[in-house]
Amino acid sequence: MNFLDVILSRRSIRKYKKDKIPETHIKSILEAAMNAPSRKNERPWHFVIINNRKILDKIPLFHLNSRMLYEAPMAILVAGDLTVTRDIFIAIDCSASTENILLAAHSLGLGACWLGIYPDEDRMKGIKELLNLPESVLPISLISIGYPDEGKPQINRFEQNRIHYNGW
Amino acid sequence: MNFLDVILSRRSIRKYKKDKIPETHIKSILEAAMNAPSRKNERPWHFVIINNRKILDKIPLFHLNSRMLYEAPMAILVAGDLTVTRDIFIAIDCSASTENILLAAHSLGLGACWLGIYPDEDRMKGIKELLNLPESVLPISLISIGYPDEGKPQINRFEQNRIHYNGW
Numbered sequence: 001m002n003f004l005d006v007i008l009s010r011r012s013i014r015k016y017k018k019d020k021i022p023e024t025h026i027k028s029i030l031e032a033a034m035n036a037p038s039r040k041n042e043r044p045w046h047f048v049i050i051n052n053r054k055i056l057d058k059i060p061l062f063h064l065n066s067r068m069l070y071e072a073p074m075a076i077l078v079a080g081d082l083t084v085t086r087d088i089f090i091a092i093d094c095s096a097s098t099e100n101i102l103l104a105a106h107s108l109g110l111g112a113c114w115l116g117i118y119p120d121e122d123r124m125k126g127i128k129e130l131l132n133l134p135e136s137v138l139p140i141s142l143i144s145i146g147y148p149d150e151g152k153p154q155i156n157r158f159e160q161n162r163i164h165y166n167g168w
Numbered sequence: 169m170n171f172l173d174v175i176l177s178r179r180s181i182r183k184y185k186k187d188k189i190p191e192t193h194i195k196s197i198l199e200a201a202m203n204a205p206s207r208k209n210e211r212p213w214h215f216v217i218i219n220n221r222k223i224l225d226k227i228p229l230f231h232l233n234s235r236m237l238y239e240a241p242m243a244i245l246v247a248g249d250l251t252v253t254r255d256i257f258i259a260i261d262c263s264a265s266t267e268n269i270l271l272a273a274h275s276l277g278l279g280a281c282w283l284g285i286y287p288d289e290d291r292m293k294g295i296k297e298l299l300n301l302p303e304s305v306l307p308i309s310l311i312s313i314g315y316p317d318e319g320k321p322q323i324n325r326f327e328q329n330r331i332h333y334n335g336w
Contacts, residue, residue, distance in 0.1 A: 003275035006171050007200045007268055031326045032175045036267060037282050043325060048332040055334055088259065088287050095263035099204060100175055103271070107171035114205050119256050131335045158199045162213060166220040167299045 006107045009154045013111025014068040016146025020051075021074055025108050029145075032104035033078070038093040044084040045097050048077040048131055055130060059142070062126030066115050072144040076101060077117075077127065079139045087138055091118055094140035101143050111148035117141055174275045177322045181279025182236040184314025188219075189242055193276050197313075200272035201246070206261040212252040213265050216245040216299055223298060227310070230294030234283050240312040244269060245285075245295065247307045255306055259286055262308035269311050279316035285309055 001009070030047055038044065050056055051074040059075070060067045069075060078098050080090030098114060105112040117123045118140045127139045169177070198215055206212065218224055219242040227243070228235045237243060246266050248258030266282055273280040285291045286308045295307045 001171075003169075003171055003174050004196055004200060004272060007272065008203050010203070010205075012205060028172055030331060031324065032172060034325045034327060034330060035176050035178070037178075037180060037270060039284055046330050046332060048335065050334055052334040088256075091256065092259055092263045092284070092286075095260045096267040099264040099267045102205060104172060104175065116207055116260070118260075131332075133336050137336070156199065157202045157211065159202060162202060162215055163198060164214065164216045164299075166218055166223055167216070168301050168305070 006103060008156060010102060010106040011152040011155070012113045013148045013150060013152065014113050014144070015148070015150040016068070016072050016111060017149045018073065019147045021110065021145060025110065028108060029076070029101055029104045032100040033097045036093070036097040036100045038096070039085065039089050042085050042093070044080040044090050045094055046079045046081065046137065048079065050075045050077065058130055059127070063115065063123050066142065066144070068113060068144050072146045074145050076143045076145065077131065077139055078141045078143070079133065079137050082136045082138055090138050091140055098141045098143060105145050109147070110145055112143050112145045115142040115144065174271060176324060178270060178274040179320040179323070180281045181316045181318060181320065182281050182312070183316070183318040184236070184240050184279060185317045186241065187315045189278065189313060193278065196276060197244070197269055197272045200268040201265045204261070204265040204268045206264070207253065207257050210253050210261070212248040212258050213262055214247045214249060214305065216247065218243045218245065226298055227295070231283065231291050234310065234312070236281060236312050240314045242313050244311045244313065245299065245307055246309045246311070247301065247305050250304045250306055258306050259308055266309045266311060273313050277315070278313055279318070280311050280313045283310040283312065
């Protein structure tokens with residue numbers, strides 16, 4: 001599959017097999033995450049690997065859209081350090097990093113789904129307490145990851161009417 | 169080059185040859201941009217292709233970090249529709265889309281650089297006036313694109329100390 005086909009065939013995958021993710025794949029995914037661009041190359045990001053079943057099962061209690069975590073073998077929290085930069089730049093940089101995680105997972109044959117945390121107060125509070133995050137760490141997104149147990153066809157969401165030339 | 173190598177070898181490229189970008193490449197880049205994930209699949213994004221020399225040359229007047237645009241054959245503005253969702257979700261979705269643009273450009277042998285617009289008031293005002301954006305359209309990022317006229321070595325920004333397991 002060429003590079004652009006990986007981008008075009010990525011879909012949100014919410015059903016997973018029970019198989020664990022090999023450590024080498026996790027390392028590759030985190031390499032992709034940390035090689036995203038960031039403002040002034042500040043790289044404010046941190047990553048929490050969550051693969052403890054008891055912890056995963058507590059997340060849907062405060063994040064109602066995250067029920068796929070009951071089946072997912074792991075998730076990655078992307079968070080940012082407020083001592084490095086302010087909230088909006090953390091959100092932007094961590095979103096580019098999150099996209100790299102999704103793409104890297106898909107390229108390795110894994111399925112993943114982006115679960116928003118920031119700026120939802122309940123989700124931020126829930127994840128901060130559950131993972132014991134320092135006050136200066138801002139949780140941005142959570143990505144569930146596993147071997148896919150559903151197939152989804154490729155959809156091309158290209159729309160000509162979203163394109164403008166040299167002005168509106 | 170395999171998929172992960174494309175992610176790992178992407179660098180910010182700020183020097184460009186004068187060659188124009190083929191239309192087929194621009195289409196591929198925009199396909200990648202529009203196939204990014206977005207919150208609730210809302211896809212709030214719009215894209216303004218800027219390849220008019222007079223317009224490109226006006227951007228560094230209000231965006232001091234954008235002087236590479238004097239040489240770049242084109243740039244793409246990524247903006248979001250405030251009638252679809254609010255500013256922070258536009259910033260997050262457009263950042264994932266911007267990362268796809270950077271990766272797609274690199275995979276096609278092009279060089280690109282992410283220039284932040286949101287939330288800088290001067291840059292937002294400047295770009296809105298220059299491109300005649302409607303009041304409801306929020307400019308997020310600008311990407312300069314061209315055939316690279318500089319080579320940059322691959323740097324692996326992986327750092328083990330950014331990784332945490334099941335808590336902080």
